Amino acid sequence: MSRVSIIGACNTPFGAFIERNRETGAIKDLRSYYDLLVEAGSGAIRDAGLEPGEIDAVYVGSCSPGLFINQEHVAPVAVAIDDALRFKPMTHTEGACASSSLAVYEGVYAIESGRNRHVLAIGVEKMTLLDTQGVTHALACCSYNPEEGACGVTFPGLFADLAKAYQAHYGFSEAELRRMLAAVSGLGYKNGAENPLAHFGANSGPARQKLFTADAILALPDEGKGANVMIAPPLRLHDCSLISDGAAAVVLTRTDLAKKRGRPFAEIAGIGHSEEHFPLSRRAHKHALEATRDACDKAFKEAGISLAQVDLAEVHDCFTINQLLCTEALGLSEPGRAGHDYLAGRFTREDRCPVNLSGGLKAKGHPVGATGASMHALVYKQLIGQPIGVRPIKQPEVGVVVNVGGAAVTNCVTVLRRSE
Amino acid sequence: MSRVSIIGACNTPFGAFIERNRETGAIKDLRSYYDLLVEAGSGAIRDAGLEPGEIDAVYVGSCSPGLFINQEHVAPVAVAIDDALRFKPMTHTEGACASSSLAVYEGVYAIESGRNRHVLAIGVEKMTLLDTQGVTHALACCSYNPEEGACGVTFPGLFADLAKAYQAHYGFSEAELRRMLAAVSGLGYKNGAENPLAHFGANSGPARQKLFTADAILALPDEGKGANVMIAPPLRLHDCSLISDGAAAVVLTRTDLAKKRGRPFAEIAGIGHSEEHFPLSRRAHKHALEATRDACDKAFKEAGISLAQVDLAEVHDCFTINQLLCTEALGLSEPGRAGHDYLAGRFTREDRCPVNLSGGLKAKGHPVGATGASMHALVYKQLIGQPIGVRPIKQPEVGVVVNVGGAAVTNCVTVLRRSE
Numbered sequence: 001m002s003r004v005s006i007i008g009a010c011n012t013p014f015g016a017f018i019e020r021n022r023e024t025g026a027i028k029d030l031r032s033y034y035d036l037l038v039e040a041g042s043g044a045i046r047d048a049g050l051e052p053g054e055i056d057a058v059y060v061g062s063c064s065p066g067l068f069i070n071q072e073h074v075a076p077v078a079v080a081i082d083d084a085l086r087f088k089p090m091t092h093t094e095g096a097c098a099s100s101s102l103a104v105y106e107g108v109y110a111i112e113s114g115r116n117r118h119v120l121a122i123g124v125e126k127m128t129l130l131d132t133q134g135v136t137h138a139l140a141c142c143s144y145n146p147e148e149g150a151c152g153v154t155f156p157g158l159f160a161d162l163a164k165a166y167q168a169h170y171g172f173s174e175a176e177l178r179r180m181l182a183a184v185s186g187l188g189y190k191n192g193a194e195n196p197l198a199h200f201g202a203n204s205g206p207a208r209q210k211l212f213t214a215d216a217i218l219a220l221p222d223e224g225k226g227a228n229v230m231i232a233p234p235l236r237l238h239d240c241s242l243i244s245d246g247a248a249a250v251v252l253t254r255t256d257l258a259k260k261r262g263r264p265f266a267e268i269a270g271i272g273h274s275e276e277h278f279p280l281s282r283r284a285h286k287h288a289l290e291a292t293r294d295a296c297d298k299a300f301k302e303a304g305i306s307l308a309q310v311d312l313a314e315v316h317d318c319f320t321i322n323q324l325l326c327t328e329a330l331g332l333s334e335p336g337r338a339g340h341d342y343l344a345g346r347f348t349r350e351d352r353c354p355v356n357l358s359g360g361l362k363a364k365g366h367p368v369g370a371t372g373a374s375m376h377a378l379v380y381k382q383l384i385g386q387p388i389g390v391r392p393i394k395q396p397e398v399g400v401v402v403n404v405g406g407a408a409v410t411n412c413v414t415v416l417r418r419s420e
Numbered sequence: 421m422s423r424v425s426i427i428g429a430c431n432t433p434f435g436a437f438i439e440r441n442r443e444t445g446a447i448k449d450l451r452s453y454y455d456l457l458v459e460a461g462s463g464a465i466r467d468a469g470l471e472p473g474e475i476d477a478v479y480v481g482s483c484s485p486g487l488f489i490n491q492e493h494v495a496p497v498a499v500a501i502d503d504a505l506r507f508k509p510m511t512h513t514e515g516a517c518a519s520s521s522l523a524v525y526e527g528v529y530a531i532e533s534g535r536n537r538h539v540l541a542i543g544v545e546k547m548t549l550l551d552t553q554g555v556t557h558a559l560a561c562c563s564y565n566p567e568e569g570a571c572g573v574t575f576p577g578l579f580a581d582l583a584k585a586y587q588a589h590y591g592f593s594e595a596e597l598r599r600m601l602a603a604v605s606g607l608g609y610k611n612g613a614e615n616p617l618a619h620f621g622a623n624s625g626p627a628r629q630k631l632f633t634a635d636a637i638l639a640l641p642d643e644g645k646g647a648n649v650m651i652a653p654p655l656r657l658h659d660c661s662l663i664s665d666g667a668a669a670v671v672l673t674r675t676d677l678a679k680k681r682g683r684p685f686a687e688i689a690g691i692g693h694s695e696e697h698f699p700l701s702r703r704a705h706k707h708a709l710e711a712t713r714d715a716c717d718k719a720f721k722e723a724g725i726s727l728a729q730v731d732l733a734e735v736h737d738c739f740t741i742n743q744l745l746c747t748e749a750l751g752l753s754e755p756g757r758a759g760h761d762y763l764a765g766r767f768t769r770e771d772r773c774p775v776n777l778s779g780g781l782k783a784k785g786h787p788v789g790a791t792g793a794s795m796h797a798l799v800y801k802q803l804i805g806q807p808i809g810v811r812p813i814k815q816p817e818v819g820v821v822v823n824v825g826g827a828a829v830t831n832c833v834t835v836l837r838r839s840e
């Protein structure tokens with residue numbers, strides 16, 4: 001089996017790329033799904049220094065485009081990148097918020113199979129054309145509908161269940177948990193402020209600026225302007241990631257071909273992909289993510305790398321509680337200790353292993369289908385020494401992506417290693 | 421690269437598995453998406469003589485479940501097949517009506533990569549919970565929305581465009597084209613009547629019985645009871661495939677492992693997957709399917725097999741015109757000759773190369789996401805000498821699947837060869 005590496009990447013800005021007419025309420029799409037997909041795809045090909053015709057196959061990860069933009073069949077949108085892509089195989093992968101990690105993985109397998117030399121894996125979503133109710137419905141279709149979505153259960157509600165189980169299992173008080181979660185958002189906002197591509201980043205308005213610590217977030221009012229309103233107890237507004245538009249892409253090739261290029265790249269050293277029981281009701285233990293842990297174990301085993309060697313991680317903070325759970329699943333914190341660790345100031349750029357230097361889904365934004373590809377793209381940029389946003393103290397050699405779909409039902413973990 | 425083979429398959433019955441309450445109009449789901457997926461998946465594992473725990477990965481092809489049943493995240497539904505599948509990788513592929521051929525292909529690549537020994541590829545769709553308007557919308561999301569779906573263009577409309585282009589290019593009269601298309605439906609209905617799993621088959625009501633010839637279909641009234649009403653000129657009701665529920669699955673493994681089992685199986689000898697420009701407006705030639713032809717060429721080249729060796733084909737008759745176009749793309753008819761060939765009685769079970777012995781999408785039914793897997797499953801059953809429905813004169817050795825998504829935008833062609 002040939003090993004596979006990332007040799008190029010592109011991440012579009014993430015944001016709400018719409019303009020609302022004040023009089024009519026009509027929405028103008030400033031950067032469409034189609035624009036974003038093509039921008040990321042052609043950007044990654046250019047970044048890799050390839051001609052479009054050198055791409056042998058395309059995978060497009062997208063979560064719910066049929067509901068978000070009335071476009072269910074999406075892979076062939078990539079033909080618009082360049083006429084040279086006409087007649088190439090293109091496949092849409094879906095795995096909720098892990099949709100485009102799956103695109104990366106299918107790209108890896110397609111190269112390992114010997115069928116392809118260069119594969120383009122794109123992630124894309126356009127969420128902001130729908131109102132909040134529409135977005136909530138589209139996302140709820142990623143839960144186990146018969147028991148969850150169809151019964152009015154939303155994703156904030158599902159992750160609130162996990163938060164309550166976590167709190168109960170470890171005996172935290174309400175106030176303790178709230179502080180822990182606020183520490184997670186604070187770190188995300190702090191890192192995000194230096195990420196020029198972030199939805200809530202350097203260019204965002206003053207409303208969310210300087211929320212860089214747990215204390216700053218805890219000081220927000222519960223009601224009124226700038227409030228940190230309750231969404232699904234114990235989760236508040238600032239525990240939830242953003243509804244965003246955006247795309248990201250990576251170009252994959254065989255490691256032996258990557259080595260001939262004479263410049264740094266990132267090898268996909270290990271992949272772990274594990275599916276959990278779909279209904280949350282089937283899970284015996286809700287205070288920990290067992291399938292995410294399983295995916296981590298697989299990825300590390302394949303990579304032959306230990307956690308001690310990991311220099312940075314991007315983990316799935318769709319909700320702050322999930323960043324705690326993922327940090328524990330990865331082993332960066334002992335069970336029940338992640339909250340304390342974040343409160344103690346760990347996982348910042350100064351840490352041995354910084355987490356979510358991009359700002360995470362909380363600050364970078366979370367265009368659901370784009371997130372997995374974006375995590376791979378940004379870790380790649382860190383590993384080749386061209387970080388977008390915060391640069392860690394020491395040049396990282398090994399990075400990890402932890403991307404989950406649904407309430408950690410689809411779990412995708414990738415270990416990436418710098419090489420040249 | 422190891423070769424890959426099908427060693428087990430299951431096709432659920434296709435049909436409209438709902439019951440409408442006469443008084444309230446409420447719909448009862450008699451065989452849900454979840455039921456169908458599990459039935460096909462566990463059936464295929466059983467048919468292969470494997471334990472569920474021997475499956476290393478699952479691919480689920482489904483077209484538009486977010487719109488059909490409010491369930492967008494679907495691959496983890498397969499965990500319900502058996503607890504032994506928990507933690508296995510599962511990936512949803514989408515390519516409109518070719519969604520589950522893509523599931524088969526990703527399964528092939530995952531085995532060729534060396535990562536997996538046994539892969540389960542499932543196709544599934546539940547369409548009948550929506551009314552016709554809802555189904556039309558869900559399917560229109562598989563067109564290029566900005567120019568087509570969003571502008572009121574439906575799939576009957578898109579294929580009507582292809583029919584008009586075909587008619588114009590070859591100078592057929594309206595009556596000639598109508599006869600040709602009717603010959604295609606007649607053959608589908610005739611074969612479908614012997615397929616116990618068909619939606620419009622042995623068990624269907626008398627309304628569509630005995631429409632076994634072009635003449636029988638042409639004799640139908642234009643209006644009133646049992647009419648062959650115009651849907652999108654020149655396409656009429658009996659030119660359109662059915663709105664169905666159903667699922668199908670195949671089990672894949674390395675050919676060297678299949679050979680040790682001491683019973684017939686079908687090798688995936690060649691795959692062709694080609695994407696066309698997405699907007700129909702971008703196509704210079706609408707009287708022929710260039711990308712389908714390209715996919716056929718690739719599949720035959722990989723298989724090292726010529727058309728003369730092909731013993732049967734299942735081709736994508738979402739509309740009768742597409743069966744003519746696919747028959748020509750495959751090379752079974754010369755350009756512009758497929759209509760004459762069907763009228764002359766070719767491609768029946770007595771032919772050198774029968775087409776759509778299953779009844780095709782027209783009679784078997786077309787649960788869109790299930791269709792690709794179903795085509796592979798039924799050709800596999802034919803090749804191992806256990807046909808479901810019509811048996812050809814001589815035991816076939818080589819079969820071809822031509823499955824397209826959208827207006828032949830995603831094109832999937834598989835050459836299968838009997839082996840033991």
